Amino acid sequence: xxxxxxxxxxxxxxxxxxxxxxxxxxxxxxxxxxxxxxxxxxxxxxxxxxxxxxxxxxxxxxxxxxxxxxxxxxxxxxxxxxxxxxxxxxxxxxxxxxxxxxxxxxxxxxxxxxxxxxxxxxxxxxxxxxxxxxxxxxxxxxxxxxxxxxxxxxxxxxxxxxxxxxxxxxxxxxxxxxxxxxxxxxxxxxxxxxxxxxxxxxxxxxxxxxxxxxxxxxxxxxxxxxxxxxxxxxxxxxxxxxxxxxxxxxxxxxxxxxxxxxxxxxxxxxxxxxxxxxxxxxxxxxxxxxxxxxxxxxxxxxxxxxxxxxxxxxxxxxxx
Ligand code: SF4
Ligand code: SF4
Numbered sequence: 001x002x003x004x005x006x007x008x009x010x011x012x013x014x015x016x017x018x019x020x021x022x023x024x025x026x027x028x029x030x031x032x033x034x035x036x037x038x039x040x041x042x043x044x045x046x047x048x049x050x051x052x053x054x055x056x057x058x059x060x061x062x063x064x065x066x067x068x069x070x071x072x073x074x075x076x077x078x079x080x081x082x083x084x085x086x087x088x089x090x091x092x093x094x095x096x097x098x099x100x101x102x103x104x105x106x107x108x109x110x111x112x113x114x115x116x117x118x119x120x121x122x123x124x125x126x127x128x129x130x131x132x133x134x135x136x137x138x139x140x141x142x143x144x145x146x147x148x149x150x151x152x153x154x155x156x157x158x159x160x161x162x163x164x165x166x167x168x169x170x171x172x173x174x175x176x177x178x179x180x181x182x183x184x185x186x187x188x189x190x191x192x193x194x195x196x197x198x199x200x201x202x203x204x205x206x207x208x209x210x211x212x213x214x215x216x217x218x219x220x221x222x223x224x225x226x227x228x229x230x231x232x233x234x235x236x237x238x239x240x241x242x243x244x245x246x247x248x249x250x251x252x253x254x255x256x257x258x259x260x261x262x263x264x265x266x267x268x269x270x271x272x273x274x275x276x277x278x279x280x281x282x283x284x285x286x287x288x289x290x291x292x293x294x295x296x297x298x299x300x301x302x303x304x305x306x307x308x309x310x311x312x313x314x315x316x317x318x319x320x
Contacts, residue, residue: 007181012125014180015258017121018079021114022260023164024169025080027149027183031073031175033065044209051213053222063139070132070169070175077174078146079118080160081111084168086257090265098294099116099217099241100168101255102265106111106293107170111135115172120248131176142171150183157196157245158210163189166252189251196245201234205245216242221297227308239305240294241279277306
């Protein structure tokens, strides 16, 4: 076997294992410095588009080069994991909205379990190697790596978009010292479309750059203090995250429902009325969200969000 045949063989084994284990896509890149991302990231930070997410400004060099984050890394294996719940409703009719990705068990745990199984199986097939897996857990520019590996393009709404699968998936990486044949990027198919820009209720999107500090996800998840500087009605009743710029993206007509049972929502979550959300106790929060990504915002944070949305409803009632 020539070296090139060996690298191609490894890539095909890695991709087959990933798909057999239920990943939604798998692409491979040679690890190194992300040259075109460096000025973009610098500009984004200089314009303070990260708001109070101070961690985004940390580890600038590591973020741009996984060989610095994990010395010895030769290859970045990017993986997709579907979370699209289909067209089922995500909350009761009058209840505030919840981002689709947060309906079931916390993806950090679900995808991490899969990643560990995946790397074990690959090593069983190809021999031992060093490496680390990540799922939204380290300074890795996940979308840039997935795009480099041909899994999609980074759209005007800053999501990775697959021309065959849309954008409702998590991204994960395996940084490894095993060399493999790399994939090629695909073109950007956003074209003249501006649906996400037009639909964003906080005007957070400029083409290919989302102002994190204006995004509803930032206000409802990242911000630790009181929500200020924005009118409640623009939140469109989103209490945790926001899916609007994905809902309007035409490529999401290709999204297919996931098959991951861990992502199924607890029945009491989707059946809760607005009043039940508003009156939720800390005990109920612990019970319903014990394994959920919603725990990130905490009981107080979620109640802050719901009260903020309700201040809008109360204003509307007052003006009638
Ligand atoms: S998630 Fe919502 S608020 Fe954030 S950029 Fe997309 S549409 Fe705008
Ligand atoms: S809505 Fe249109 S412009 Fe926005 S990401 Fe999707 S295709 Fe691109």
